[in-house]
Amino acid sequence: MAKSDCPHCGLSNPIDAQFCVHCGTILARAQLPSAHAGETTDEAGAGAADQEEAPPPANAEETGNHPDARASDPTYARTWPHSSGEEEDGGEVSGEGEPQIAASQTDPLLTDLGGLLEPADPMAFASSGPRESDPSRSPSQSLTSGLNVSEEERRQLRQLYAEDLPTAVGANPDMGPTTAEPAVGGSGLQRQPWLEWILLLGLTGALLWGSQTPTGGNGPHTLPGLEQAHQHIDSLTPNSPILVYWAYDAATAGEMDLVAQPVIEHLLHKRTTLIVVSQLPGGPAVARRVIAKAEESVRRPARAQVTANQIIEGGFIPGGAASLPLLGVAPSRTLPVDPGWVELRERFSLAGLTETGPVLTLVIAARAEDVRRWLEQVQPINDGTVIAVTSAVADPALRPYLHSGQLVGLVSGWDGGSAYFRRLERTRSIAEQVRTSRLTNGQNWGIGILLFVILLGNVAGLTERRLT
Amino acid sequence: MSPFSSGLPAAMQDAGLVLGLFISLTIASYLIRDNFLARLGQYILVGAGLGYIAVLAWRNVLWPRLFAPVISDPMSWLTAPEATLLKSWLPLILGLLMWAGGVELLRRRPKEPGGSQLLRLLAVVPAAVLVGVGLGVGASGAVQGTLWPQLAAALQTPLAAVATAGDARPAAEEATWLVRFITLLITGGVLIHLQLGRASGASGRPPAQRRPSGLKDSETAAQKHDIPYRTLTVKILHVWGGIGRRALWLAAGIVFARLAAARFSLALARLDYFLFEVPRSELWQILWAAVRGAGS
Amino acid sequence: MLVISARFGLAITPLAAATTLYGWAMLLGAFALLLGIANALWYHLVRVQRGKGEWLLSLLLLVVFALVFGAGVSSPEGSIGPLTEWVFDAVLAPGQATLYALTGFFLLSAAYLYLRINRPGGLWILAGALLMLLVQTPFFFQFMPDALVDLVDWLLSWPVMAAMRGVLIGGALAVLFISIRLIVKSVK
Numbered sequence: 001m002a003k004s005d006c007p008h009c010g011l012s013n014p015i016d017a018q019f020c021v022h023c024g025t026i027l028a029r030a031q032l033p034s035a036h037a038g039e040t041t042d043e044a045g046a047g048a049a050d051q052e053e054a055p056p057p058a059n060a061e062e063t064g065n066h067p068d069a070r071a072s073d074p075t076y077a078r079t080w081p082h083s084s085g086e087e088e089d090g091g092e093v094s095g096e097g098e099p100q101i102a103a104s105q106t107d108p109l110l111t112d113l114g115g116l117l118e119p120a121d122p123m124a125f126a127s128s129g130p131r132e133s134d135p136s137r138s139p140s141q142s143l144t145s146g147l148n149v150s151e152e153e154r155r156q157l158r159q160l161y162a163e164d165l166p167t168a169v170g171a172n173p174d175m176g177p178t179t180a181e182p183a184v185g186g187s188g189l190q191r192q193p194w195l196e197w198i199l200l201l202g203l204t205g206a207l208l209w210g211s212q213t214p215t216g217g218n219g220p221h222t223l224p225g226l227e228q229a230h231q232h233i234d235s236l237t238p239n240s241p242i243l244v245y246w247a248y249d250a251a252t253a254g255e256m257d258l259v260a261q262p263v264i265e266h267l268l269h270k271r272t273t274l275i276v277v278s279q280l281p282g283g284p285a286v287a288r289r290v291i292a293k294a295e296e297s298v299r300r301p302a303r304a305q306v307t308a309n310q311i312i313e314g315g316f317i318p319g320g321a322a323s324l325p326l327l328g329v330a331p332s333r334t335l336p337v338d339p340g341w342v343e344l345r346e347r348f349s350l351a352g353l354t355e356t357g358p359v360l361t362l363v364i365a366a367r368a369e370d371v372r373r374w375l376e377q378v379q380p381i382n383d384g385t386v387i388a389v390t391s392a393v394a395d396p397a398l399r400p401y402l403h404s405g406q407l408v409g410l411v412s413g414w415d416g417g418s419a420y421f422r423r424l425e426r427t428r429s430i431a432e433q434v435r436t437s438r439l440t441n442g443q444n445w446g447i448g449i450l451l452f453v454i455l456l457g458n459v460a461g462l463t464e465r466r467l468t
Numbered sequence: 469m470s471p472f473s474s475g476l477p478a479a480m481q482d483a484g485l486v487l488g489l490f491i492s493l494t495i496a497s498y499l500i501r502d503n504f505l506a507r508l509g510q511y512i513l514v515g516a517g518l519g520y521i522a523v524l525a526w527r528n529v530l531w532p533r534l535f536a537p538v539i540s541d542p543m544s545w546l547t548a549p550e551a552t553l554l555k556s557w558l559p560l561i562l563g564l565l566m567w568a569g570g571v572e573l574l575r576r577r578p579k580e581p582g583g584s585q586l587l588r589l590l591a592v593v594p595a596a597v598l599v600g601v602g603l604g605v606g607a608s609g610a611v612q613g614t615l616w617p618q619l620a621a622a623l624q625t626p627l628a629a630v631a632t633a634g635d636a637r638p639a640a641e642e643a644t645w646l647v648r649f650i651t652l653l654i655t656g657g658v659l660i661h662l663q664l665g666r667a668s669g670a671s672g673r674p675p676a677q678r679r680p681s682g683l684k685d686s687e688t689a690a691q692k693h694d695i696p697y698r699t700l701t702v703k704i705l706h707v708w709g710g711i712g713r714r715a716l717w718l719a720a721g722i723v724f725a726r727l728a729a730a731r732f733s734l735a736l737a738r739l740d741y742f743l744f745e746v747p748r749s750e751l752w753q754i755l756w757a758a759v760r761g762a763g764s
Numbered sequence: 765m766l767v768i769s770a771r772f773g774l775a776i777t778p779l780a781a782a783t784t785l786y787g788w789a790m791l792l793g794a795f796a797l798l799l800g801i802a803n804a805l806w807y808h809l810v811r812v813q814r815g816k817g818e819w820l821l822s823l824l825l826l827v828v829f830a831l832v833f834g835a836g837v838s839s840p841e842g843s844i845g846p847l848t849e850w851v852f853d854a855v856l857a858p859g860q861a862t863l864y865a866l867t868g869f870f871l872l873s874a875a876y877l878y879l880r881i882n883r884p885g886g887l888w889i890l891a892g893a894l895l896m897l898l899v900q901t902p903f904f905f906q907f908m909p910d911a912l913v914d915l916v917d918w919l920l921s922w923p924v925m926a927a928m929r930g931v932l933i934g935g936a937l938a939v940l941f942i943s944i945r946l947i948v949k950s951v952k
Contacts, residue, residue, distance in 0.1 A: 190873065191873045192873045195873055196872060196873070198872075199735075204739055207736065207743055220901070220902045220905060221913060221916075223917070224920065224921050250852075250861055251861060254735075254865065255730050255733035257737075281517075281525075285472075285856075285857075288844075292471060316524050316843075318525060318790060319789040319791075319794075320602070320793060321605055321609065322598060322602040322605055322786065322793065323787070323789040323790035324786075325782075326790060329782070333786075372613070375614070376609030376610060377605055392726040392727070393729075395726050396723050396920065396925075399920060399921065399924065400618055400926075400928050400932055402925075403925050404618060404620070405621075406617055413729050413730060413900070415900050435740070435744075438740065438744075439737075439740065442736040443732055443733070443902070444901055444904075446728075446732035447729070447732070447900075447904070450871075450875055451897060454875055454876070454879045456876065457875065457876040458879075458882075458890075461880040461881070461883075462882065470853050473846045473847075473849040473852075473853055475846040476847070480850060483854070484850050488858035489858070491858055492859065495862040496865075496866070498866060509859060511822070512824065512825070512855065513855065513856070513859035513860065513863070515828030515829040516851055516859070517856060518804060518805070519828065519831070519833040519851070520848065522798060522801050523832070523833060523836025523837060523842065523843050524843045525794045525798050527837065527843050529790070529791070529794040533791060534791055554784050558788070559787070559788045559791040562788065563792055563794075566792065566799060567795060570803070574806050597789070598792050600947075600950075601785050601789045603947055604943075604947075605786075606939055607939065607944060607947070608768045610937075610943075614933070615937065615940065618929055619933065651923075651925070654923055655926045655930045655933070658931060658934070659934055662931070715923050715924070715926065716927050716931070717889050718891065718919070718927070719892065719923075719928055720885075720892065721893035721896070722919070722924050724879070725893045725897045726900070729901075731865075731871050734864050735865045735868030738861055738865035739865075
């Protein structure tokens with residue numbers, strides 16, 4: 001295979017490489033044959049105009065005019081939802097005169113309010129199809145948009161992205177074996193469909209036959225922090241006002257319901273008054289459903305009275321971190337002032353939240369960020385006691401807060417939920433038991449497959465290394 | 469379907485089940501490959517999501533908190549006390565300005581001539597309020613909620629009143645001096661690595677491919693100027709940063725394991741929906757009985 | 765500056781001023797939300813008008829939006845009305861859950877490619893991941909010696925906690941300096 005040496009680090013690269021795969025230096029300007037100049041399109045030219053404000057050398061035109069120039073353009077922002085393949089084609093450009101870049105200019109607010117319009121898009125990391133061969137769709141590149149950096153910094157950024165961040169499938173379709181070696185050149189996250197199918201079949205089998213097979217031992221391990229959470233809730237007196245900050249929605253309900261429900265059941269069993277607020281649009285709806293399930297579960301074995309007064313729905317509070325301190329300073333200010341909502345205001349007042357503040361705050365969040373936000377914006381104001389109920393992935397990031405005493409307890413992940421339920425010493429219904437057994441078996445199989453895949457990946461990596 | 473929509477006719481319940489299954493299947497078809505159906509599902513989801521958020525923002529926030537009280541007494545601004553003006557009228561005016569400016573921006577791009585410059589200028593006021601409050605709470609929250617308590621806990625200073633909430637006993641108090649030292653060492657190491665260290669890949673590559681790190685630059689400079697104490701300091705920082713980097717790697721491994729548990733839970737919950745929840749529904753039972761009847 | 769001085773208890777700012785600002789932020793947040801939705805709808809409207817690629821899907825998005833918004837606004841109960849709850853149960857909950865469930869499958873590809881011992885820091889990452897995976901999974905946990913379980917608890921409670929604390933402090937410092945820089949810049 002033909003190779004060329006990098007002028008910066010001196011190492012070999014494939015002849016058609018745009019950047020040095022070792023250090024990220026632009027090779028294109030030295031290597032691009034003049035033939036590329038004939039392949040110009042208006043669109044590419046427009047992309048090139050935005051690219052590389054700082055260092056255009058004498059032959060920058062050739063670099064910019066290369067059809068792939070847009071691919072290396074860090075300022076080429078990606079909008080969501082994805083536009084179609086034709087939209088990006090040169091053919092469409094001539095017809096409409098509005099390439100993709102123009103489309104993004106049509107909507108100045110689209111990027112400004114991007115947080116609203118760009119949900120966490122798992123597809124972005126692993127989309128397939130011919131369109132996605134454009135590395136400009138890589139999420140990593142959107143990070144660089146708007147940055148005004150020097151050539152050296154750009155080079156470093158390119159190298160960093162080339163190595164560490166996942167890119168779309170087929171982002172480097174022409175990469176030779178040298179560059180495709182992950183440890184050296186970084187091939188980005190390329191989906192391995194066969195692995196996904198193995199996992200799909202494994203999990204399906206585990207669910208189908210999970211209720212008949214033993215799940216193993218006495219359930220999952222109890223991580224530090226759970227015991228303290230249980231003890232603290234167990235010591236609550238009836239009618240204590242508990243503020244519940246509901247920071248997850250339907251997207252993560254599959255995991256979070258498993259951990260939130262036992263804790264809510266415990267609170268209902270202790271006959272505390274729950275005041276539920278959320279900053280996610282889907283939060284209140286999910287909260288209603290989980291609390292209804294928990295009420296049903298609490299009523300069933302003990303025939304306990306769970307009155308409607310125990311749950312007060314504060315609702316949706318927009319404004320993000322900027323409005324969150326309101327819950328610490330004046331919780332009643334978050335309520336509507338319309339006469340139609342008087343009843344809610346009265347119940348809020350009855351709960352004693354306006355005078356004394358909550359006895360305990362339960363932050364139920366899928367992300368560590370939401371717990372941190374509460375601890376930064378509300379806890380310093382009301383000095384409240386906080387227990388976090390979170391997704392498994394948020395657990396390590398919240399350990400420092402548990403250690404410093406800002407959190408008095410931490411329950412995380414499906415394993416945390418399962419362990420918490422064991423602490424409640426209550427019996428589940430048959431249907432619940434069967435479902436729990438299925439899900440535990442699914443976890444066993446999923447992690448088993450993951451371990452196998454890690455082993456396989458290492459063997460493949462070591463073999464590739466030996467061969468090269 | 470949840471009991472919250474049970475007030476609707478049975479046909480709607482069935483339709484909801486079918487629609488939910490359809491959208492789930494179309495989106496899940498992305499596993500096979502990116503296809504039209506997957507996009508269809510995503511567009512329906514986004515459309516419904518935008519509609520739902522709009523309803524929530526209007527019916528639960530703006531109408532009962534702002535518009536309803538103002539509309540019920542439109543002339544209240546003449547007689548209302550200062551507090552009411554501050555709570556209702558002023559945010560209403562700011563919000564309307566934001567909308568007007570936003571619509572103006574939608575109609576014409578920022579660089580396009582024409583349009584009402586006044587509207588655009590006035591729309592900056594509510595945006596500035598929002599950004600200003602955000603920056604203010606961000607900075608003060610970072611200090612009060614993270615920086616101060618975490619530094620206090622890292623240094624194991626007796627700042628219980630600040631660092632702990634309620635009657636909680638921080639775990640820091642239970643640690644032996646060795647563990648405390650290790651903790652401090654690692655926290656310091658991570659900070660040094662984040663501030664001075666290079667990207668994590670340095671030690672895993674052959675020496676020829678390494679680029680000089682920030683620390684190594686300083687080291688070379690120190691050696692050049694032949695200042696022994698500075699060289700020593702840089703070396704210590706280098707070793708300390710290395711400890712921090714390794715602790716970060718270890719933490720990354722643990723985070724990955726927890727991530728796997730979290731994501732597998734989501735996948736399992738969805739598969740459980742396809743395999744057990746849908747077949748348990750009445751509609752499915754009827755359809756299944758009909759299919760079996762036709763088969764026999 | 766008002767917010768910061770109120771938060772730090774400086775006498776120059778009455779607490780009520782900061783509270784009013786928080787209330788404004790909540791209301792302005794709702795205004796901004798609706799404006800953002802209007803922008804997204806405008807984007808799709810333009811696509812439909814120009815007949816650009818996938819305009820049919822954009823049209824569908826607009827129709828679905830109109831139906832959901834109409835149902836929610838016309839219902840006397842608003843967002844807790846049966847129709848809105850039906851939309852949540854039938855479209856939003858299953859759609860969002862499925863979309864996020866896909867990430868579980870993509871995770872496997874990442875593990876295959878990146879959790880390798882010959883990558884930078886691979887040994888440490890792999891060690892942390894394997895230990896945690898074994899302890900948190902019931903099937904493997906039953907075979908784990910107590911010492912190993914205690915080790916994982918210790919790692920989680922001390923070294924990993926310390927590392928994450930470093931990240932938190934670093935992040936908080938960054939937020940602080942960026943905020944101050946932006947505030948000072950805007951004041952200038």
